[in-house]
Amino acid sequence: MKKLNWKKILINTAWVLSLVGVLVLLGASIRQKNHKRIQGVIVEISGAEKHMFIDEQDVLHIINDPAPVTGRPMRGVKLRKLENLVEKNPWVHNAEMFFDNQFLLQVNIVEKEPIARIFETNGQSYYIDSAMSKLPLSNKLSARVPVFTGFPSTKKVDTALVQSVIQLATLISLDSFLTAQIAQIDIVGNHEFEMIPVIGDHLIAFGDSANAADKLNRLKAFYQAAWLQHGLNTYKVISLKFKGQVVGIKENAKIVDPQSNIPTQNPLTSKRNTL
Secondary structure, eight states: OOOOOHHHHHHHHHHHHHHHHHHHHHHHHHHHHHHSBOOEEEEEEESOSSOOSSOHHHHHHHHTSSSOSTTSBGGGOOHHHHHHHHHTSTTEEEEEEEEOTTSEEEEEEEEOOOOEEEEETTSOEEEEOTTOOEEOOOSSOOOOOOEEEEEOOOSSOOHHHHHHHHHHHHHHHTOHHHHHHEEEEEEEGGGEEEEEESSSSOEEEEESSTTHHHHHHHHHHHHHHHHHHTOGGGEEEEEOOSTTOOEEEETTOOEEOTTTOOEEOOOOOOOOOOO
């Protein structure tokens, strides 16, 4: 008959009793914590480096409606419900909440960041972010982002056009020169764009968003050369529509298609819009 290993049994028993004790203490601690009252609310907002379209007071207003959470028992506050309420704000990308050891409600907010401002043909205006979400205008401030006009006001969203807008807006925003020089971008037929500059009385015929980065690099190189040689007022239209080229069109000049060498009348009719 095999002898019992009493030493091993005692050790295992001690470990089990210790674990039970820890669980009991943990449960008691949780119950005690749940009966504690909330001592305050700390709000941290991140995600938007340049803009703050939702601030601490906005978040506190949502959390404290219909009554302040400070002073309430922690067990009576449903954190997930509060998170969902805050995330209903169109400027909130994500909300996470927890109670710390000082019984403070910690609220971490990630704010959406606008990438472009849109003006529809029906006069409606709003921002969009990189996820194609519509963001409302704010009476607190205006975001300094590329402005797009002439966006078609249809019920069905033109996803391809929105993606082209986001692509262009991103490239322009990443370049300090282009951000300062491009006043607005007009959307014209066939998903093409025309740009209005801040300096110079000319129009930039951009074409569609294909090879957008290359077109913008060519535009910057042309600007550098034109400023040094002739000045920007020499040209009425700067066209980037032809692959690998920049075509500068002077006042009352005819456009020559580099591919066919056939002169045509200037078809560009966009004018400055007053925003």
